[in-house]
Amino acid sequence: MFNLKRISISKKMIVINSPIILVLVIALFIIISIYASKSAENSARLSIDQAGYLVESSFDNLLGQLKRNTESSMGVFKYFLESYYGSFSEFDIRGKTEQGYPAYYLYDNLITGETAVLDRFTDTTHDIATIFARDGQDFIRVTTSLKDENGKRAIWTKLDRNHPAYNLVLEGKTYIGKATLFGNDYLTFYDPIKDSSNNVTGILFIGYNLKPAYEVLKESVGKIKIGTNGYVTAIDKKKDIFTIGNYDYKPSSLPYAKELKDNSIIRYTYKGDKFIAKDIYNQDLGWNIIINAIENDYIKDILTLRTIMFIGIIIFILIFFTTVNIVIRMAVVLPLHKLTTSIFKFFDYISHKSSNEMTVYKPSGKDELVEISEAINEQMKKLQAGLREDNNLIEESLKVSEKVKKGYLDVAISSSTNNPALNSLKDNINDTFANLSATMQNILSVVEKYSANDFRDSIDAGSLEGELLAVINGINLMGSRIREMLHTSMNTCENLMGASNELKNHVDTLQSSAETQSHNLEKNIASLDHLNQSMEQVNLRAKDVVEHSEAIRNIIDVIHDVADQTDLLALNAAIEAARAGEHGRGFAVVADEVRKLAERTQKNLQEISSNTNSLVEAINDMDRAITAQTTEMQEMHNSILELQSVTESTVHVAVSTKEVSDKVNQISTDIMNDASSKEF
Known part of the structure; x- marks a missing residue:
């Protein structure tokens, strides 16, 4: 894309004048055309x-x-x-x-x-x-x-x-x-x-x-x-x-x-x-x-x-632009080129690409270029003097900056210059250092108190903004959070100590209950062992009754009437024994019934014989029932043993829990003592 700013002055003159000449040519062409049309x-x-x-x-x-x-x-x-x-x-x-x-x-x-x-x-x-x-x-x-x-x-x-x-x-x-x-x-x-x-x-x-x-x-x-x-x-x-x-x-x-x-x-x-x-x-x-x-x-x-006429105008324009271009190059462009070259060298000096001070090119004559060069020379002298002052100020600023890098904030820049902007910058930097130093003193004072376990104070931010305000707010927030944490720790420790004591009481109760339960289980195990032995004896006696019943039946075979009554008595005795179960009272009842049956045996032998047969069968059933009940009692015995093992484990856990509760109680006491030693 064509850019007028990137071409030379002579070409700019041509470009600027070209539309004017073109408009004139077009106007002349239109006038001639109108005249030609009217004339025609x-x-x-x-x-x-x-x-x-x-x-x-x-x-x-x-x-x-x-x-x-x-x-x-x-x-x-x-x-x-x-x-x-x-x-x-x-x-x-x-x-x-x-x-x-x-x-x-x-x-x-x-x-x-x-x-x-x-x-x-x-x-x-x-x-x-x-x-x-x-x-x-x-x-x-x-x-x-x-x-x-x-x-x-x-x-x-x-x-x-x-x-x-x-x-x-x-x-x-x-x-x-x-x-x-x-x-x-x-x-x-x-x-x-x-x-x-x-x-x-x-x-x-x-x-x-x-x-x-x-x-x-x-x-x-x-x-x-x-x-x-x-x-x-x-x-x-x-x-x-x-x-x-x-x-x-x-x-x-x-x-x-x-x-x-x-x-x-x-x-x-x-x-x-x-x-x-x-x-x-x-x-x-x-x-x-x-x-x-x-x-x-x-x-x-x-x-x-x-x-x-149009060709003549074009030739005139070409001659005109050529002449104007030559005149502009000789009278304006070449002197301007020398002037700009010297100005660029001065710019190199300003931008520290060159260390040589100089003055600009001064063309001969009394035209505007001469006036411009004289004005530029005068300004160059002022700029060079100002640059020297600026350099002094900058050198001192660098020294002060080095001190600030090392951590010294109570510093200031004393040099000055004719540049209002640099003077304003210097004053702002000095004010910044002073404010920063005061702020850091305030921060150090509060931080020292924090290090001495005194968290009651906070830092006044004043009109500060930006990262420094964020630092102060962060420190104040940290102090606030520490105070909140200490209050929370005190409350937590108090609650923890109460809960620990309550836990200790519950553990003591649990341990006592577990020990009592373990003792009762031992008694139950002993009772079950005794009952099991009794059942085995009942089983043996039942077998003896069966054997006696067989003998009675043999007698009955000899003496039919007596055998019948005896069998009946045996049957009744077996029935009562079965009803007695594990309690062991059946034998007395059976004995009583046998007695009664003995009396009845005398009355009715046939009835004894029949009852004897029934007794044999009942005793066999009782034997099977006792055997099954003995198995169940053995399983119950095993369950009680397992429960005793769990109870013993519970006792051990209760002991361990009590030890933990004692340790928690001790830690809570230590934290409370530490928090009580701080100011907040």
């Missing part, structure tokens, strides 16, 4: 007016000649009538023909429907002739040499009452005008026929063929040139054709066709050329005659002049 238009209009006058004169002369020729043709027609009929003026109407048309006579010769003379006239002159006979208020063609496109004779038709010749003929006047009949143009001449009473009885009509005249017009007018390539065209708007100019399209297709007005100026573009045209309306022919002038025909010379 004026020249074109002058040519159009001259050509229009020439064309109008040609048309007027030709039309005058055509009218005279038409009148002469009418004389020739009358001569033909007179030569053939002996007269051309003695016309009269004598009734109607068989077809109902007027019977028109000329010198006693019926001419209605007779065409020989008229055809001979047409063959001789190439003009057409017609004779109209009056029928009331109409005029009927009773004879004519006019034929249509198919060769049919145009006879027995009436003259249109709206025809411009109609009223004139009724008044006994002649009429000459253009008419188009069956595609051909004629200059027509209507001459009224009057009787002896001066009444109009008919019309002699001549149609002078305009085709030869048109050819003459095309030949003469078509050669007229407007400028170099301009030309003349003529349009018949009624027929929508070009009467002068050979074109393969209709005039109505042209954009200016609807704008045609007499003596109007028309502008249009055709095939890339711009035209200025003038419309001249010829009433006799009904034509619009258009004088067409091409603008480029009149602007070529002016364009050539404009091109020469």
Whole structure:
């Protein structure tokens, strides 16, 4: 991207002046173009007016000649009538023909429907002739040499009452005008026929063929040139054709066709050329005659002049810029270059790239560059003196900075300079060191108290901000947190000591309960062992009863009645023994029952025998039940042993917990004593 700041002064001058010169050139070019356009238009209009006058004169002369020729043709027609009929003026109407048309006579010769003379006239002159006979208020063609496109004779038709010749003929006047009949143009001449009473009885009509005249017009007018390539065209708007100019399209297709007005100026573009045209309306022919002038025909010379002037301006601009560039380089750029070189060297001195003091280049003369160099030299001297003072101040500042790095804050900068900014900076640095020293003293005082276990004080931050404020707030926060921690520690220790004592009491209770439970378990184990032995004895006795029952049954076999009663007694004894279970009281009951059964045995031996059998079976069942109960009691014994082991473990845990509780109590006491020794 183009940057004006990066180019030389001479080029800047050229760049700055270029738009001005360019605007002037464009303005001059526009003025010349406008002048050329107006001049071309004026020249074109002058040519159009001259050509229009020439064309109008040609048309007027030709039309005058055509009218005279038409009148002469009418004389020739009358001569033909007179030569053939002996007269051309003695016309009269004598009734109607068989077809109902007027019977028109000329010198006693019926001419209605007779065409020989008229055809001979047409063959001789190439003009057409017609004779109209009056029928009331109409005029009927009773004879004519006019034929249509198919060769049919145009006879027995009436003259249109709206025809411009109609009223004139009724008044006994002649009429000459253009008419188009069956595609051909004629200059027509209507001459009224009057009787002896001066009444109009008919019309002699001549149609002078305009085709030869048109050819003459095309030949003469078509050669007229407007400028170099301009030309003349003529349009018949009624027929929508070009009467002068050979074109393969209709005039109505042209954009200016609807704008045609007499003596109007028309502008249009055709095939890339711009035209200025003038419309001249010829009433006799009904034509619009258009004088067409091409603008480029009149602007070529002016364009050539404009091109020469434009090239001359470009050459002038090049010479001007070259001269200006050379002058600026010699008078401004080179002295400025030397001046800037010396200034850059001075800048090297200021930026410590060079240690040599110097003055700037002073060009000869008394122009602005000399004034600038003198002013710069004066300022350089002041700057160099100020730089020396600044360097002294900076050196002292560096020394003070080294002391601050080592931790000495009670320092200050004593040097001064003419630079207000550096003096202000020095004062700010000194104030900063003083404030920082006071703040550090305050911080050290509080920190020393903290190190002596006195956490009651905090640091006053005053108007401090930034990192130092953050440090002070951090120390104050630390003291606050320590105070909170000490309060919390005291409360925690008190709570911990209370909880420890309570835990010790619970542990003592737990230990006592565990020992009591262990003692009770030992008793239960002994009771279970004794009960187990009793069950084994019951089991053995039950087996003995079975054996005795077998003996009794043998006796019963011998003595049926006695055996029955004995068996019954044994059965009852076994039943009671089974009911007694582990309590051991069953044997007494059985004995009682045996006694009773003994009494009954005496009464009913049969009953004893039966009961003995039942007793044997019951004793066997009891044996199995005792065996199962003995197994369950053994399992209970094992469970009690496990419970005794757990109880012993509980006792050991209680002892350990008591030891921990004693240690926690001791730690809480130590923490409370330590916290009590601090001020907070």
